[in-house]
Amino acid sequence: MISRHVSVVIAAPPEAVYDYLADVDNLTAWAAGLASGFTRDGDDLLAESPMGTVRVRFVPRNDFGVLDHDVTLPAGTVVNNPLRVLAHPDGAEVVFTVRQLGMTDEEFERDCAAVAADLESVRAAFG
Template sequence: MSRVFRVSAAEVYEFASDPANLHLWAGGLASAPVRVVDGTVVVESPMGEVRVRFVETNNFGVLDHDVELPDGTVVTNPMRVFVHPEGAEVVFTVRQLGMSESELAADCAAVAADLERLEKMF
């Protein structure tokens, strides 16, 4: 899934890469402000308490992150911010990974809503 933003890729990356901002735009992941416990980002999510580990800050717009679900399952979420002729394009790869078609559709809807909220931050 992708969405084009009419601001620079650097602005989008700076905002989206800050875990303290997750609850402002990533409602599918963070339903409350984050906590940091022993260096790990912990959030209350619609799935329960989850732990989130982002890749290191980088100059390539990579926002990949692993989400450890309450049952211990770890889901890797590829996410990128690219320079786009109109500003920035945010791409989030949604994977089915054993989900039913209806679960996948719900996950896609949640990601689309998160990207829409992220765009509204600018």
């Protein structure tokens, strides 16, 4: 299985970037897959996707910059998405690990490009 770390450096304090990403009310501003919105179901978020309803669950807020989240697909497959906010000499670095899993090479490249675009949206939120 291939993994790729997609990242962006943001000229803002890591704590501010983490707080922005951890606030689920900001998701639709930066996560294109949730652009149409979501509903809350306890600690989970439900979002409509081309595959049907997906369930998203983030790890609890923490002091380590960890924003990992599991996405449960309509067929029941759970995809773990590592997401971190790290201190960087120029502010913060946001790192999202994309795993190829069962995707074709073309699908994987498309997924990585989509994640990169999402991270650029995060950077844009900080000017």
